[in-house]
Amino acid sequence: MLGFVVRAERDQLVKDRMAAFGDRITGITQEVDLLCVHVKKDALHELLRTLRDELGFQFLTTCCGMHFPNETQEFGMVYHLHNMRAGHRLRIKCRTTADDLEFQTATDLWPAANWMERETWDFFGIKFKGHPNLIRILNMEDFPAFPLRKDYPLEDPTRLDKDDRSFGR
C-alpha cells in the first residue's frame, strides 16, 4: 500500500527508478501537469513492465500513435499509465523511424491494449510484434491508406480557404 503522497514525491520515485535504464531513457520532461518519460524503442516493453510490476502503474489509460512528417524519427507511440492507488499518472513516449515501424506489443501486460493497438495499426500503420489479432478495427479491411498520417488529405487539397498559410501561419 503506497498510500496517497504528493505528486512531486511520486515523480521523484519514477525518476529514481528510471536511472537504472541508463541511456535507454532519452529524457524525462514535465509537460504541463504530467511527467513524461522518453524511451528508446527496444527498452519500451521492459519499461512498461517495470512500471506495472514495481511502481504500481497497474492501469493502462490509453495508448495512441503519433506522426511527425518533418522529423527523422517520424512515428511515435504515446502511453498514458495510471497508478490508481497513489493517484499518479505518467506519460511514456517512444519514437521510431518510418522504415522500422514495429513495436513490441503491450497486450501481454494489459489485455486492454488489444484494441488500442489495432486502432493504431488501422490509422498509422504501426505494427505490434506479438499482437494476437492485428487487423483493422474501425476502417474497412481493404482500406488503401493509413488515414491519421499527416500526408493523408482530409479535404480537397485545392481549397485555398482551408490553408493555414492564408492566415499568416
Next chain:
Amino acid sequence: MKEPLRPDFWQRDIVEGRDLRELTTLNLGPTHPATHGIFQNVLTLDGEIILDTEQTIGYIHRAFEKLAERRPFYQIPTITDRMNYCSAPINNIGWHLTMEKLCGIELPKRIEYMRVIVMELARISDHIICNTIIGQDAGATTPFLYVYQWREKIYEIYEEICGARLTTNMGRIGGWERNFSPLVWERIRGIQKDLPAVLKEFEKMLVRNRIFMDRTIGCGPFPADLALAYGFTGPNLRACGVDYDVRVADPYSSYEDFDFIIPIGQSGDTYDRFMVRQQEMWQSLSIIRQAMDKLDAMRDKTTFQADVPEWVLPPKEEVYSAMEPLIWHFKIVMGETAVPVGEVYHCVEGGNGELGFYLVSDGGRTPFRLHLRRPCFIYYQAFPEMIKGGMLSDAILTMSSMNVIAGELDA
C-alpha cells in the same frame, strides 16, 4: 443462483474421439434491437451456450480524430457531443476543461458550479437510459416508457440552456454562452422535486423484484483484477468493487467542494452494475442540491464567463456597434486565437467511464493531434470474455448493462 459451467463441460459430447456437438453461428447485429446501436457480434453457440464471440465495430466511424486536426479549437465541441450522445454535455464540458488546462484559464466558482449541475443532470439522464433499458431487456417495459419521461425533462433543461437537445454543443471555452434563464432554474428545481419519487417507484418495481433479481444476479460477472487489466472505468469498474471515480481521484470543475460517496458493487454482474448506476443517480441529485445551495448563497448571480476576451464571443449589440468587439468576434470565429504549444491529458467522469482528451498543440490554429479516450471502446473488448460459457439471453442483458454507446465506440 445458477451453477457455473465447468470449462470442460463440452467434453461430454466428445465420444470416442468424435466431436458430436452441433455448433451454430449466430449473427447478433449489426442492427439488432438489443445492441442499441450498430455493432456486430458473431456468436458460436452450442445449443444456447456461447463458446466464442467475434466482434465487428466501426459501422458509424466518422474519423473524429482526423476531423479535429482540420478544425479550429472553437469548432471541436460539436465533434465531442456526437460521441456519447446520451450525456453530451459532459463531453462538451470535458473538452472545454481540456482547453482551459492548456491555456491556463481560471474560472470563477459560479461557472464551475453551473457546470457541475449540468454534468450531473447529464449523468442522471445517461443512467436513466441505461437502467431502463436493462429493465426492458429483462422483460419489464414499464420503466422504459415511464422513467424515460424524466430524461425528456432533462433534455428540456438543455434546450433552455443552449437550444439543442441531443447534440448540445453546450458551454464555451471560459464559461457559458449566456447566463441561465429563470426557466432553467425553475426546471432544475422541478427535477429536484419530482425525480426522487419516480426513482423510488422505479426501484420498488425492480430492485427487490424476484424475477429481475433471478434474471440479473450472476449474469455476466467480471472480477476486479480482470476489469482493471481490460481498462474498465466508470460504473462498470465500480460494480466490480474498485472505488475509482475521476471526480474524486482527479477533481475537476470544483468537485472537491461537494460531499458525495462512490457507490461500489461486489461481483460486477448485471445486478451490481444496475445498482451502482441507481445509487449514482441519488448521489448526483445530492450534488445538484449542494450546488444549488452554494449558488443561492452566492451574491453574484450574473457571472457566466471568465475574463478571457480571446475565447468568449462578445455580446451581439457590441459587435454591431463597436470596433474592438467586432475584431474579437472575427478572430474567435476564424479560429485565430493564439494557443500555447503543449500537451495535455484531461479526463472527466463521463456517463460510462473515464472520458479522456489527449491534446497536442503545436501553436497552430488546429490541434496537431487529438486522441480521444473513449471509455466504451476500451471496455467493450472484454465482452467475449464476460459472456463466454453463459447463455445467449444473458449476453443480451450483459451488453445492455455495459452501456455501450455506438457513437462513442466508433468515434
